[in-house]
Amino acid sequence: MTVRPDDLLPGGFVPPQAAGATYGEFLHLDALIAATDPVPDQTDGRVFVTVHQVFELWFRLILHELEAARDNLFAGEVPDALYRLRRTARVDWLLVSQLDALTTISPGSFHDLRPHLGTASGFQSVQFREIEYLSGLPDRHHGTYRPRDPAERDRLARRLREPSVWDAFRDLARGRGVTDLVRLYRSGPVDRELLDVAEALMDHDEGWAMWRMRHAVAVERIIGRKSGTGGSSGVHYLNSRRDERFFPELWAARTHL
Template sequence: MHSAMDPAARSRTYGGFLHLEELLSLQESPSGHHDEMLFFTAHQIYELWFKILLHELERARDAMLADDVPWALYCLRRVRVIERVLCEQIDVLATISPGSFQQFRGGLYSSSGLQSAQFREIEFLSGLKDPAHLRRDDLTDAERERLTRRLAEPALTEAFDMLRVRRGSPDLAEILRSEVIDDDLGRLAEALIDHDEGFSQWRYRHVRMVERIIGGRDGTGGSSGVGYLRSTLAKRFFEELWSVRGRL
């Protein structure tokens, strides 16, 4: 007879290495409704992708602070691809019918995707720092601590500005006027715009998905739903990098 696998050996298996037993036990369907499992799992997956985005954006920021443009570009390329994945995942949530969502919506109580601390961290790290988010009463102590740290540390916008100053404050319009950009600051500026655009596309797709499912009704967690989400569509991380195009 085979003896039970010892913990050390189990940790070297595929399931053990990925902690699959624990991971796969985290998906819930409190009401037992068919689409509830999808709803919970999709949002957990979003939070995992947000974790990776923070990891890559932080590394890109640190690379810029260290004058390592190639490494910053390496990380930002991955960020853009992940943001495409986030957009594609909207299509999965959009398969939940309006009637189906109403069957388990009440079980969400006061929870809302707007309460995602990692989402706010991405905004802070990218350059949209709003201290008002720190005053929310739905934050845990750990979440408030993370947002406080993100508020105090350099954002991507600041890291790019400092790098530009160290390079002699070149005119971005002059750099971007080239038909083929061969300047590393120019390539970095375009990579940051890619991130900004990618996140904006996700916001837009998310608004449309929510509108498709709940229409103009108030959202969960006390939000105004689609009305609030629409008001965020004009947000941008890198205003100067957008406006400079008007001077080309």
């Protein structure tokens, strides 16, 4: 049965009850699959495009979950925040495993594919940077990439202005009288619920760190030490960021125990 425009939710999404919507209509599969069609006419073009498109879909979900977790923490809704953070960490590890598909592209095949990419590069992913800023990356001004799209520039500027997940955690900790994170980790923690949030944040941080490391290795396996298509220094740039952490204070607390 045809879905009418009036049946759509904001953004054009089809609600389950809309006029007998089919699986394909509900998920907008025609549009989703069509988005993978304009790929370079080259052996591994579809693999390269699909992997990166799926990355961006997962990035979108992570942003949604982190926003909700941040708001939950500010509201003191700890169980809801944990629910969101634990899902985020699972998705982080999905991103790591997804790189295995990318490394099926041989160096010779990517050499033939690269001219088709022009200046397009994962270095330009705005959602990737949004995740880092929203998580609470201390150095939020790394890199030299500035989006050409004014809307993308505005999105990044907004992320830099708004509170991060880390800000929300610190607000929660202060509200519960916890100012010493080392004490939080000692045996018989002063606040078990707060400790669970801290460890959920660590799970997210660890997953993202593993993605950075695995991504750097995957890129080096495919292109060696060549510069990136988007103007970065390639593997050198990726390696320079491998030791970054969203929540360095949580990592440092382990050292000071």
